[in-house]
Amino acid sequence: MIRLFLAVETFGFMLAALVHFGVILQGNEHERARIPESIIALVLLIGLVLISFRPALTRRISFAVQGFALLGTLVGVFTIIVGIGPQSAGDIVFHVCIVALLVTGLILTKRTTA
Numbered sequence: 754m755i756r757l758f759l760a761v762e763t764f765g766f767m768l769a770a771l772v773h774f775g776v777i778l779q780g781n782e783h784e785r786a787r788i789p790e791s792i793i794a795l796v797l798l799i800g801l802v803l804i805s806f807r808p809a810l811t812r813r814i815s816f817a818v819q820g821f822a823l824l825g826t827l828v829g830v831f832t833i834i835v836g837i838g839p840q841s842a843g844d845i846v847f848h849v850c851i852v853a854l855l856v857t858g859l860i861l862t863k864r865t866t867a
Contacts, residue, residue, distance in 0.1 A: 754861060755804070758815075758861060773786045786829065799818070
């Protein structure tokens with residue numbers, strides 16, 4: 754189940770980055786959002802790959818990468834609140850949903866036995 758969460762989170766950040774690069778939707782480019790989203794997607798992907806090779810470390814790796822992603826996302830939420838981040842309805846919905854998903858993933862990781 755943890756792998757599924759990491760995969761969905763990775764996919765979500767990849768999509769968000771592609772939107773802000775203008776690949777998926779023209780007119781929604783945002784330079785200051787696409788770089789952090791790309792980095793978060795890469796970190797989550799690395800975590801997903803690592804737990805495939807080191808299943809005994811699944812909880813630790815999952816906590817680390819999801820915690821990093823949540824921290825980065827909360828920075829994004831802050832930028833939206835103060836008005837320097839992306840302001841579209843889609844960006845706000847994405848941040849609300851991804852925060853909920855990351856928190857749920859962290860709770861699931863905590864409840865999973867080693």
